[in-house]
Amino acid sequence: MPATPESDAPSAGVPTLPTVPLSCRIALGFDFGRVRIGVAIGEAVTGSARPLCVLPTRQQQPDWVAIARLIQDWQPDRLVVGVPRQADDSANAVTEAALQFSRQLGERFRLPVATIDERLSSWEAEQRCFETTPTKRRRPDQTLDAQAAAVILESWFNHQRSTNLSWATPNS
Secondary structure, eight states, rough: OOHHHHSSSSOOOOOOOOOOOOOOOOEEEEEEOOSEEEEEEEETTTTEEEEEEEEETTTBBBOOOHHHHHHHOOOOSSEEEEEEOOOTTTTTTTHHHHHHHHHHHHHHOOEEEEEEEEETHHHHHHEEEESOOOOOOOOOOTTTHHHHHHHHHHHHHHHHTTTTOOOOTTTT
16 A cells, blocks of 8 residues: 555654655665675665575676666665775775776666675674574575675665665765
């Protein structure tokens, strides 16, 4: 049922979260790597994300055809790319490649692209997998990339809520 202005009004005494424009509901998150790229899908209203897939790169280049297919299938309103950094906030070997990937996404697909620091996303993804999968049936390492993309996307949603920014703002 579509929301009406009356049904969107906050109830007395109930705290409200920052609003998300109706046109911005779904985001694709990317954990960029030179060998493979983890992808997750997330919903802004709930701030949740789930692993979607892992795309192998071809000669260290993104599989643009596969990414285009995902964008066509999921119709996201925004793309979010994790950018790796060292603990001291300096760039590492993949930082510039991830930033270039985010620029190329925006140019190719004409969608807003946000970047976020992805430090510890792989560690958190690994912890989530260990918590939910018995030792003998743990996922192969490459599925961690998709889980890391979900962590990146959820981190971005949380950052948007905590800074009370609308995600209609490009390049935030």
